[in-house]
Amino acid sequence: MRKEFQAERLKMKRKHTFLLFAACYGLAAAWMLYAVTDLDFGRFNDFAALAAFNLLMIASIFSPVLIAAYASRLADVEQYGNCYKWIACLQTPASIWNAKALSGLSHILLYTLAQTLLLAAVCGYFREPSLSLYVQVFLDLLLTCAALFFLQLWLSICSKSQLVPLFVSIAGTFGGIFSWLLAFPLRYLIPWGYYSALCGISMYYDQETRYAYYAIQPFPWAWAAVLALAAAALYLFCRRAFLRQISD
Amino acid sequence: MKYAIQTEQLSKSYRGKRAVSQLSLKVPAGKIYGFLGPNGAGKSTTMKMLLGLARPDSGSITILGETLDSRSRLSILEKTGSLIEAPSYYANLTGYENLKITCILKGLPLGEISRVLGIVRMEAQKDKKAGQYSLGMKQRLAIANALLGSPRLLLLDEPTNGLDPAGIHEMRDLIRSLPEKYGMTVMLSSHLLSEIEQAADYVGIISAGRMIYQNRLSALRASAARHLLLQTAQPAADARFLRESLQLEPEITESGIRLPFAENDLVAEMVRRLAEHGSCIYRIREEEVKLEDIYLSMVKNNGL
Numbered sequence: 195m196r197k198e199f200q201a202e203r204l205k206m207k208r209k210h211t212f213l214l215f216a217a218c219y220g221l222a223a224a225w226m227l228y229a230v231t232d233l234d235f236g237r238f239n240d241f242a243a244l245a246a247f248n249l250l251m252i253a254s255i256f257s258p259v260l261i262a263a264y265a266s267r268l269a270d271v272e273q274y275g276n277c278y279k280w281i282a283c284l285q286t287p288a289s290i291w292n293a294k295a296l297s298g299l300s301h302i303l304l305y306t307l308a309q310t311l312l313l314a315a316v317c318g319y320f321r322e323p324s325l326s327l328y329v330q331v332f333l334d335l336l337l338t339c340a341a342l343f344f345l346q347l348w349l350s351i352c353s354k355s356q357l358v359p360l361f362v363s364i365a366g367t368f369g370g371i372f373s374w375l376l377a378f379p380l381r382y383l384i385p386w387g388y389y390s391a392l393c394g395i396s397m398y399y400d401q402e403t404r405y406a407y408y409a410i411q412p413f414p415w416a417w418a419a420v421l422a423l424a425a426a427a428l429y430l431f432c433r434r435a436f437l438r439q440i441s442d
Numbered sequence: 443m444k445y446a447i448q449t450e451q452l453s454k455s456y457r458g459k460r461a462v463s464q465l466s467l468k469v470p471a472g473k474i475y476g477f478l479g480p481n482g483a484g485k486s487t488t489m490k491m492l493l494g495l496a497r498p499d500s501g502s503i504t505i506l507g508e509t510l511d512s513r514s515r516l517s518i519l520e521k522t523g524s525l526i527e528a529p530s531y532y533a534n535l536t537g538y539e540n541l542k543i544t545c546i547l548k549g550l551p552l553g554e555i556s557r558v559l560g561i562v563r564m565e566a567q568k569d570k571k572a573g574q575y576s577l578g579m580k581q582r583l584a585i586a587n588a589l590l591g592s593p594r595l596l597l598l599d600e601p602t603n604g605l606d607p608a609g610i611h612e613m614r615d616l617i618r619s620l621p622e623k624y625g626m627t628v629m630l631s632s633h634l635l636s637e638i639e640q641a642a643d644y645v646g647i648i649s650a651g652r653m654i655y656q657n658r659l660s661a662l663r664a665s666a667a668r669h670l671l672l673q674t675a676q677p678a679a680d681a682r683f684l685r686e687s688l689q690l691e692p693e694i695t696e697s698g699i700r701l702p703f704a705e706n707d708l709v710a711e712m713v714r715r716l717a718e719h720g721s722c723i724y725r726i727r728e729e730e731v732k733l734e735d736i737y738l739s740m741v742k743n744n745g746l
Contacts, residue, residue: 197547204535204542204543275533275573276527279493280524280584281530282495283495283522284543286515441497
């Protein structure tokens with residue numbers, strides 16, 4: 195597997211994936227800092243919950259398109275130069291797929307960790323840290339991003355034009371943003387809506403006082419399990435599509 | 443004779459449509475084997491099965507003495523280089539980096555890269571991105587890729603596709619030199635007879651998924667000889683008369699009686715005897731059957 199990983203890293207050379215992730219992370223960090231630096235902290239009952247809520251909303255705006263662009267690059271390097279059959283003659287197709295999937299997942303994992311650390315840094319710097327909340331946010335981001343990654347990779351492998359999966363992700367992003375306003379069960383119906391669906395924080399806006407109250411709720415483990423199963427199913431779809439490219 | 447590739451009754455169908463049917467292929471070791479057939483005859487499917495990219499429905503494949511299955515596939519592919527369909531390349535990587543991918547995945551030393559770049563004469567372009575290469579350069583890069591690790595067997599599927607005449611000539615020279623210089627066996631597929639004719643020692647002709655001819659190319663050339671064509675009023679009766687009286691082997695075709703080429707004395711004797719027999723001779727002429735005509739008639743007789 196080491197050889198396949200090494201090859202996978204080389205394949206992505208000059209694809210500027212690091213810049214993609216860095217740009218999205220930079221934007222998310224700037225937005226987070228802008229949102230909290232000028233706050234009257236006395237008005238908020240739970241600053242950590244507010245920060246986590248903010249981070250997940252920002253993630254639902256930037257992450258889907260970032261993931262789509264990354265998945266598209268992963269698929270496109272092979273599609274553009276007709277590489278499937280060539281590389282399948284050098285190693286077993288399954289091991290090449292595994293390296294690609296693991297390489298993609300490791301990027302998602304690192305990005306999710308970096309976002310969680312951003313939340314921890316903001317909470318720790320401005321107010322109180324909350325380890326259980328960080329774990330919740332980490333799980334929300336990781337599961338949603340992983341499911342979206344395999345969905346987008348599947349679309350990218352199956353589509354001749356990489357514009358199709360990109361447009362799907364843009365439409366999905368809008369769906370994901372609006373899902374923050376949707377009640378049960380609508381927000382559970384689209385994968386892009388799971389940033390809000392797994393967000394274990396409730397917000398109540400009091401129109402009279404014009405105060406927003408945040409409260410941390412139990413993590414929706416059942417829905418997290420549903421999403422994990424969906425991610426596993428998408429992984430299998432994706433694997434089959436990749437292997438089919440080789441045998442067709 | 444020692445064979446580098448041997449298949450037994452190889453068959454493959456796609457969605458109920460037979461692509462390859464009971465194909466028994468014999469590729470002699472150290473030779474260039476031309477795998478010839480019209481588009482859609484089953485050449486690429488056969489090549490894919492030989493590389494383990496497609497699983498046969500039935501039959502067996504033996505490559506370099508090992509039976510191809512999921513366990514032996516990688517060890518066979520370590521000794522095999524291939525170019526399947528269009529040339530493959532990572533457009534964002536340089537020529538050198540593309541070859542490095544193969545070295546990494548095959549576990550070969552990076553020193554191999556400069557050796558194969560030298561063979562295909564691409565040292566000067568190695569640092570250019572493959573996406574910016576011309577089609578000819580991409581083909582050469584693909585050949586260089588196939589040559590990495592000095593494989594004992596090379597499978598090349600339509601390697602001259604899309605090349606200009608100079609590129610075709612260069613590619614042909616390179617392929618022809620491989621068995622002699624490096625002891626490789628080359629299996630070369632093409633839908634162009636002229637390509638195979640100029641490069642191969644052996645030829646296998648496939649049509650509608652079935653092998654319709656397999657032998658030395660020289661044997662096929664031998665059948666592409668001159669003939670005599672005799673047009674008479676009653677071809678069937680006259681052919682029978684020539685067979686009985688002169689022990690010739692006439693063949694009745696649409697255009698008349700076809701006879702093996704004969705010297706002047708025999709032709710004069712034949713005409714005299716036919717005249718005495720009362721045959722009405724309209725015309726007698728020489729006919730040259732080209733290799734291409736034989737190939738086309740074979741393919742046509744097989745229904746493609």
